[in-house]
Amino acid sequence: MRSLDTTARNPNSIDVWTALKGENDMSNTPRTKFRMNARSIALMATAALVAVGATACSSADEPQDEGPVELTFQVWGDTGIAEKQWESYAEAFPEEAEGVTMNVVSAGDNDGDAMQKLRLQLASGEDVPDIVQLNYSALPEFAESGVLTDVKPYVEDYLGNVTAAADTLMQYKDQYLAIPYEVKEKLWFYRTDLFEQAGIDVTQVKTQDDFIEAGEKLKAVAPNSSIWNIGPNPPEYVWAQIVSGNGARYSQQEPCEFVIAGDEGTADAFRAMKELRESGVVNTTFDDFSPEWQAALADGTVASVPIASWFPQFLQSYAPDLAGKWAVTTWPEIGGAVDGAGSGSGGSIFVIPTASEHPEEAAEFLAKSMMTKEGSLAFATANPGYLPNVPDALNDPSILENEYFGTSLVDAFIAAADTYEIFPYDPASLKTTQVLQEQMVAYLASDEEDPASFLQAAQDELTAQVGCPYTS
Structure with missing residues (x-):
């Protein structure tokens, strides 16, 4: 992930002048320049929107033209998936889609870019989209700033449709x-074929020690194969x-401070990574998403990957000829995460900024496409490999088989x-992760x-x- 500026100041701060002007360099023209952090920018944007709303109240009693609605849908990476989501929604719910058009835009390459783009939009008050894709790890920053719509009034009728995990993913501090x-x-x-040859029964792999032992069994029958890969820069x-x-946390709110140095869960994760790298059963020469990794998944050099549920589409594209030879189970305990508890960033979510001009239409589109059987099956048909949040859809033969x-x-x-x-993320989680990543790489390369x-x-x-992560 990219950071805006990590040198000697709040990493969540941005140069507001530069943000509004769209510049990255300093001209010779004298001007007043000031810095505000992301939370302050969001609060400033909220105040501005309230002021605009107050001004508009004088004409509230005048008849308003109800013309076509254009929603702006901001995602990261390729916009094709979001476009498919809209197309499948319009096909499944033609009456609801009538009179509504969708403008899908990309905020950048990754979730870090999505956060940065939204900060800039909130700072300027311009081009704020109706829908924004984020990872849950980004949610606290904007939630604490009060710039996100409470969607419960719009989607309450659909909450009973989704899994308990999906319901959890929708909330921050019970909102x-x-x-x-x-x-x-x-x-x-x-x-499955390599594990069968090695006599590995995944149902009996419960602990990290069991996982390493299974890796030793794999090496015994397939010396060039590894049970995982953890490269020098994982x-x-x-x-x-x-x-x-595993119970880790990076900060506390009262008193507001970082607690990483004394957090046993974080230490357990660091130790687990080093133990696995030194076990002899993990490939340590390449990292994920390298050409070597993709080839290894296809040729058996890497025979298993503990990862998250976003992985199926990638694996199928890397190893298309291995259908029926890859299977899936739950994680064993690694680094103290009992029964493989946890998640990958909680998950990917959609939020509706309070600045949205069409929150009702945005929420209806999202709820019906993601929180109904009909909508989620339509999207899954257009986007194979997607796992719906609706139990009735998960058990449909088209998804189950x-x-x-x-x-x-x-x-x-x-x-x-x-x-x-879901990990207890705070508004400074992006910066915290960046700093810990640097220390993880240094630790793995050390003799300690x-x-x-x-x-x-x-x-x-x-x-x-950063100082206090909740007021930064």
């Missing part, structure tokens, strides 16, 4: 501020999945819901077994740059 897109449960993907989501379910994974994908997804947890000094370094840096 419904999001519509669930992808509930990212922790799933373990493995090669993506943050690898270890973040561990801390999501996956051509690549058989029934194991949905079976594991349903089972993982029992241990689904105890991660204490690396966690202390992370806490010191965050305390100096």
